[in-house]
Structure formats: C-alpha cells, structure tokens
Amino acid sequence: MAIAREAEPVGSLKEVREAGLDREDLLTVYRNMLVTRGVEERGHILYRQGKIPGSFYTGRGNEAGSVGVATAMGPNDVGTPLHRDMGVHITRGVEPWRIFAQYMGRADGPTKGRDGNVHMADGRLGLIAMVSHLPAMLPVAVGCALAFRIREEKRVAVGWFGEGASARGDCHEAMTLAGTRRLPMVFVCDNNQWAYSTPTHLEYASETVADRAQAYGFEGVVVDGTDVLAVYREARRAIEKAREGGGPTLIECLTLRMEGHAVHDDAFYVPKEMFEEWAKRDPIERFRSWLKDNADLTDEEEDEIALEIKKIMNDAMKRADDSPLPDPSTVTEGVYATPEDLDTPHHK
Amino acid sequence: MPVMSYLQAISDGLRVEMRRDKRVYVIGQDVGVYGGAFKVTQGFQDEFGPWRVIDAPLAETAIVGSCTGAAIMGMRPVAEMQFADFVSCAWDHLVTVAAKQRYRAGTPVPIVVRCPSGGGFSGGPFHSQNPESSFAHIPGLKVVCPATPADAKGLLISSIEDPNPVLYMEHKHLYRRIKDEVPEERYTIPLGEARIHREGDDITLVTWGAMVYTADEAATQVEAEGISVELIDLRTVAPWDKQAVLKSVEKTSKALVLHEDTRTGGFGAEIVATITEEAFESLDAPVKRVTAPDAPVPFSPPLEKAFIPQVEDVVAGLKDLAAY
Numbered sequence: 001m002a003i004a005r006e007a008e009p010v011g012s013l014k015e016v017r018e019a020g021l022d023r024e025d026l027l028t029v030y031r032n033m034l035v036t037r038g039v040e041e042r043g044h045i046l047y048r049q050g051k052i053p054g055s056f057y058t059g060r061g062n063e064a065g066s067v068g069v070a071t072a073m074g075p076n077d078v079g080t081p082l083h084r085d086m087g088v089h090i091t092r093g094v095e096p097w098r099i100f101a102q103y104m105g106r107a108d109g110p111t112k113g114r115d116g117n118v119h120m121a122d123g124r125l126g127l128i129a130m131v132s133h134l135p136a137m138l139p140v141a142v143g144c145a146l147a148f149r150i151r152e153e154k155r156v157a158v159g160w161f162g163e164g165a166s167a168r169g170d171c172h173e174a175m176t177l178a179g180t181r182r183l184p185m186v187f188v189c190d191n192n193q194w195a196y197s198t199p200t201h202l203e204y205a206s207e208t209v210a211d212r213a214q215a216y217g218f219e220g221v222v223v224d225g226t227d228v229l230a231v232y233r234e235a236r237r238a239i240e241k242a243r244e245g246g247g248p249t250l251i252e253c254l255t256l257r258m259e260g261h262a263v264h265d266d267a268f269y270v271p272k273e274m275f276e277e278w279a280k281r282d283p284i285e286r287f288r289s290w291l292k293d294n295a296d297l298t299d300e301e302e303d304e305i306a307l308e309i310k311k312i313m314n315d316a317m318k319r320a321d322d323s324p325l326p327d328p329s330t331v332t333e334g335v336y337a338t339p340e341d342l343d344t345p346h347h348k
Numbered sequence: 349m350p351v352m353s354y355l356q357a358i359s360d361g362l363r364v365e366m367r368r369d370k371r372v373y374v375i376g377q378d379v380g381v382y383g384g385a386f387k388v389t390q391g392f393q394d395e396f397g398p399w400r401v402i403d404a405p406l407a408e409t410a411i412v413g414s415c416t417g418a419a420i421m422g423m424r425p426v427a428e429m430q431f432a433d434f435v436s437c438a439w440d441h442l443v444t445v446a447a448k449q450r451y452r453a454g455t456p457v458p459i460v461v462r463c464p465s466g467g468g469f470s471g472g473p474f475h476s477q478n479p480e481s482s483f484a485h486i487p488g489l490k491v492v493c494p495a496t497p498a499d500a501k502g503l504l505i506s507s508i509e510d511p512n513p514v515l516y517m518e519h520k521h522l523y524r525r526i527k528d529e530v531p532e533e534r535y536t537i538p539l540g541e542a543r544i545h546r547e548g549d550d551i552t553l554v555t556w557g558a559m560v561y562t563a564d565e566a567a568t569q570v571e572a573e574g575i576s577v578e579l580i581d582l583r584t585v586a587p588w589d590k591q592a593v594l595k596s597v598e599k600t601s602k603a604l605v606l607h608e609d610t611r612t613g614g615f616g617a618e619i620v621a622t623i624t625e626e627a628f629e630s631l632d633a634p635v636k637r638v639t640a641p642d643a644p645v646p647f648s649p650p651l652e653k654a655f656i657p658q659v660e661d662v663v664a665g666l667k668d669l670a671a672y
Contacts, residue, residue, distance in 0.1 A: 078421070110453070111452050111453060111454075112454075114451055114452050115452040115453075119452065120453070121453055123420070123453070123454070123455055128417070128420055128453070128455070129449065129452055129453035129455070131444050131445055131448070132444075133440055133444050133445075136413065136440055136441065136444060136445055137445075138413075139409055139410045139412075139413025139414050139416075139417070139441065140413050140414070140416050140417040140420075140441075140445060141417055142410065142413070142414050142417060143413060143414030143415055143416055143417020143418040143419075143420075143421070143425075144417040144418065144420065144421050145417075146402075146414050146417070146418050147417065147418040147421035147422065147423045148421070149399065150373060150399045150400065150418075150423065157417070169409060170409050170410075170413065170440075173405070173407040173409045173410035173413075174410055174413070174414075176405050176407055176410065177404065177405060177407060177410040177411075177414060180405060181402075334450055334451050334454065335450065335451050335487045335488055336450065336488065336490075336511075336512050337450045337456030337457070337458070337511035337512050338511065339511055341450070341454075341456040341511050342456055342458065342511050
C-alpha cells in the first residue's frame with residue numbers, strides 16, 4: 001500500500017473559489033494550457049520545416065502539471081522547470097516569440113542561441129535555466145530555498161524532476177538537505193511513466209515516488225497530473241505550507257508522456273492501449289469540459305479564446321523568424337561574468 | 349604587521365568578508381560546531397550563527413548545487429570540501445551547472461569552493477590530490493592556488509568578490525608549516541596576476557601552491573653553483589598570467605615547469621605549449637617539466653616521496669637545463 005496521500009479530484013466551482021481561483025483566473029489557466037500546447041505543436045511544424053537545429057522535445061500530456069503548479073506560485077517565488085514544463089514558462093509570462101526564437105537558435109531567444117529547446121529561463125520571472133542532467137536542478141532549487149531561509153524571506157522555491165530523474169543521487173541529496181533544514185521548498189515530480197524507453201518499475205521499486213517523502217521527513221502526495229485544478233490545489237497547499245515554515249512537500253503528478261522522448265522517437269515501446277487510455281484523459285479536454293459543466297464556458301468564449309491564441313502563435317512565429325541568427329564573432333562572449341553582471345537589485 | 353600561518357590567513361580572509369558582507373555564508377561538512385576538519389572555521393558559528401555557518405549532510409552534490417541556487421538568489425556562498433579529492437562528487441554542479449550558467453542564461457554564479465588539496469603527509473589516494481588542471485580546462489571556472497599567507501587572504505577575498513565560480517585550492521601541507529606577515533586590513537589580489545618569488549637570469553621556473561617552497565629551495569641550491577633562477581608563482585591557474593611567464597622566458601631563454609599534480613594533461617602541459625607557441629624564438633633549450641608521475645597518490649612514505657616532486661628532482665632538472 002502506498003504511503004503517500006492520494007489527492008482527491010476537485011469538484012465544484014465553489015471548491016475552486018475556496019482554493020483561490022475566480023472565473024477569470026480559470027480562463028487564464030485554460031489560455032495558458034492552450035498556449036503551452038500551441039507553442040509545442042507549432043514547434044513541431046518548425047522542426048519539420050527544418051527550422052529547428054538539433055532535436056525537439058515537448059511536454060504533451062503535462063500541461064496540467066506544469067500550468068497548475070506555476071499558477072499556485074507567488075510572484076516572488078522561484079523555480080527550476082524542466083523540458084516537460086513549458087507551461088511554467090508560459091504561466092510566468094515568457095513571451096511565445098522568444099521561445100520560438102530559442103527553438104530556432106536565434107539571437108533573440110533567452111539564451112541568444114547559446115543553448116537550445118527548453119534549456120532557457122528568464123531570471124526576471126523567477127526561473128532558472130535547466131541543464132540536460134535533469135535532477136541537477138533540484139539541489140539548485142534547494143539552494144534558492146536556503147537563501148530565502150537565511151534571509152528570512154517568505155519566498156518558496158519549486159524544483160521539478162521526472163520519475164526518471166528520481167533515480168539519481170542529486171534527488172536524494174536535495175531532499176535530504178531540504179528535509180533536515182525544513183527549507184521552503186516544493187518538489188514536483190512529473191511522473192510521465194517513461195524515462196525515454198524505461199518504464200517506471202525499472203526506475204523505482206516503491207509504489208509511488210511520493211512515498212519517499214516520508215523517509216526525508218516531509219509529506220508526499222500523489223495527484224492526478226491530468227487534473228489541473230487538483231494539481232493547483234495541492235501545489236498551493238504545499239507552497240503556502242512551505243512559506244509559513246512548514247518545510248518541504250513532494251507532489252507527484254501522474255500523467256503519460258503522449259509523444260516520444262524527443263521528436264526522433266516514435267515511442268514504439270509504449271503499449272498502444274496505454275496511449276488510447278490516456279488520450280481520453282487529455283488535460284486540456286478535461287479542463288474544457290469541466291469549465292463547460294461548472295463555469296459556464298460558452299461556445300462563443302471558446303471560439304474567442306481559440307482565435308486569440310491562433311493570433312498570438314502566428315505573430316510569435318513571424319517575429320521569431322525575423323530574429324537574426326547570432327553573430328559568429330560573439331562565440332566566446334559571456335563565458336565569464338563581469339562585476340557589472342551583478343549590478344541587479346538582488347545582488348546588492 | 350601580524351604574523352599568521354597560512355591556515356590563519358585563510359580564516360582571517362573569510363572572517364573579514366563575513367563581517368563586511370552578510371551575503372557571505374559558509375556551508376560544508378563539520379564546518380560549524382567542529383570548526384572544520386582543519387579548523388579553518390573554528391569559532392565562526394559562535395560569531396555568525398548556524399544559518400551563516402551551515403553544517404551540511406555528507407552530500408557534496410547538494411552542498412555545491414545549493415550554492416549555485418543561493419548565489420543566483422544574491423548570496424555569496426563559500427562551500428568547504430573536506431578534502432579537495434571529494435570535489436569529484438560535486439563535479440557536475442561545478443562543470444555542468446555553475447560554469448555554463450553565465451554563458452547560456454546570462455546568470456552569474458558567484459560561488460567559492462574551498463578545496464584543501466595536496467599531499468605530503470600520507471593521506472593516500474583520496475586525501476592528497478591536486479585537481480586544479482581538471483577545472484582549469486573548463487571554460488567558466490576560475491582556479492586559485494595560493495602559496496603564501498598574504499596571498500591566501502587576499503586571493504580568498506578576491507575569489508568571494510569575483511562574479512564567477514572559483515575553486516580555491518588551499519594546500520594542506522602549508523596550513524601550519526608556513527607563517528608570514530599578513531596585513532590586518534581587507535585587501536584583494538587580482539586573479540590572474542603572477543608573483544615573482546625570486547628574480548634570476550638563467551632559467552625561468554614556473555610553479556604554484558606548495559611547490560613554490562620546493563622550487564625556492566632548489567633555486568637556492570643551484571645558485572651556489574652559479575645558476576640564477578627566476579621563480580614565478582602563478583598564484584592562479586585559471587586565468588593564468590601568460591605575459592609574466594613569456595616575459596621571463598624572453599629574458600632567461602630557458603624554462604622549467606613544476607607541479608605536484610600528475611604529468612599527462614597536467615596544467616604544466618598548457619604552459620609548455622604556450623611557451624613553445626609564443627616564445628619559441630627566445631628558447632635555448634627544450635622546456636622541461638618536473639611533475640608527479642602518472643599514478644594515484646600512494647600512501648606509504650617512501651612511495652609518496654617518490655611520487656611528489658622533491659627538491660633534488662628540481663635541482664636535477666635545473667642543472668640539465670643549465671648544461672644544455
């Protein structure tokens with residue numbers, strides 16, 4: 001039997017209001033999920049057009065997990081989202097055209113062509129750019145929480161990882177340090193059931209990843225990662241608990257990676273029935289029907305939102321395509337920081 | 349001017365910065381109540397409290413990784429590796445995360461990782477290594493190797509002030525053995541500026557860390573035979589003071605590079621390559637290396653002595669060069 005708590009689904013609009021979201025917020029969540037998917041779908045098109053060098057990754061199936069958690073974060077909270085967490089960047093306010101520019105290795109991408117795909121972040125929005133060594137971002141997030149604790153600031157750090165990343169020592173060390181020091185930290189496991197081609201039973205032997213939390217001295221909770229409202233409620237609870245000095249929480253969002261590991265991978269190793277079953281639980285479709293049933297989402301509103309997003313995407317793709325390629329003569333620029341780089345408010 | 353041991357000078361530099369700048373904190377194993385395995389932070393927790401002198405779990409990955417996060421949040425972390433050898437467990441966080449963050453994301457990572465390094469006291473394969481060349485190879489990192497108490501203090505303060513990740517290699521064999529005058533006030537020493545330890549005309553001898561003293565003794569011995577050695581203490585290997593070395597070689601026309609680290613791919617190779625590329629016309633002899641052999645650092649005293657370059661090895665090298 002699992003040790004971690006299993007989160008209940010969210011039912012009514014009343015319950016959602018109690019969790020802190022009004023109708024306008026709900027429509028923003030819906031838009032953010034659509035923009036997240038929109039960016040990744042158009043990324044596919046750009047890739048097929050040969051406009052994206054290297055490889056291309058998406059987080060299809062993880063839109064509820066990423067948008068739900070990011071919606072629960074406060075403006076001064078920080079996080080280390082990974083490659084299935086585009087929804088975090090969108091929710092924190094990264095403009096889609098900059099993401100397309102990043103995909104295409106252009107000068108206006110957040111990394112100015114120095115890194116690719118979702119290896120990016122806008123520090124002003126409280127995000128730190130991921131590395132490919134995925135669980136390495138957990139100790140970094142814990143360090144942010146440590147800084148908040150040292151300075152006695154009521155801020156929280158959120159660190160994302162997959163069930164694959166949970167196997168590495170970084171994950172254990174980060175949870176050990178956060179647990180022993182009761183740091184204001186929330187660990188979010190995007191459990192999409194496949195680490196490239198490796199199934200969960202070859203990644204961890206416990207029933208759930210969240211079960212581990214007890215061993216580190218904090219709470220673990222498993223939530224349906226296709227239910228954006230349940231994810232939001234659990235994330236908010238954990239973030240506010242951490243903010244008030246209650247220590248870390250490990251939230252495991254269960255979903256399915258609906259595509260291959262990356263664009264080259266057809267995911268032949270995932271049983272077809274598994275895809276069919278989880279397709280019925282598509283996070284965006286689920287939330288759309290919830291909004292219709294519980295928050296009076298009308299067909300007109302839906303069309304309006306769809307049009308609005310289509311325009312954002314078309315404009316963003318065009319603006320990104322107009323962005324120049326980086327100047328080769330800048331190849332060694334910025335390897336070392338200068339004292340001027342520290343001339344920012346939080347380094348004073 | 350007060351006289352301090354090399355170890356006291358490190359403590360002093362750290363204390364001065366912690367008093368001046370409350371963003372500076374120390375994290376490591378046994379650094380708090382115990383005062384650090386070598387007592388560099390003795391008394392620090394009493395003065396600065398448990399949240400600025402943090403006893404960490406035995407977890408180098410979390411220690412250094414968390415420093416990166418805290419630094420991005422505006423802190424100035426100083427991590428202590430109990431021994432430089434254990435920095436291997438934090439490799440990913442220095443090389444993958446901290447070193448590349450400025451280039452990729454525009455985010456500076458001002459952290460210092462103190463690494464008690466070097467052998468000479470039967471520490472064996474895991475408590476004696478000099479890993480500076482591995483990190484000097486990584487763009488984005490800086491590597492500092494002080495030899496004197498005054499440099500130990502000034503370079504530590506500069507390392508903390510620097511907006512980049514800095515590995516500060518403090519040689520354990522110098523901790524209590526080397527004492528000298530150290531200015532009482534706060535001062536910095538630029539990273540990348542070598543120091544002429546002794547002036548000479550016939551051979552340039554380039555080294556750093558504890559080998560400065562081995563080199564100095566060797567230079568004194570050959571001086572009696574009329575060989576005049578110019579001894580350059582690099583002080584930092586990343587960045588390294590290429591101009592100081594080239595200028596000296598142009599004067600002497602012969603060079604020997606000495607280091608305690610192993611030979612193949614050691615930092616000496618980079619120095620030799622640079623001299624041959626940029627000062628070939630000045631050379632009157634092939635540039636020579638005196639280094640540890642390509643082996644792990646052995647434990648038993650006669651083996652360790654055979655491993656670490658000794659004064660007589662340097663003397664032999666200098667005589668070979670002089671006779672060429």
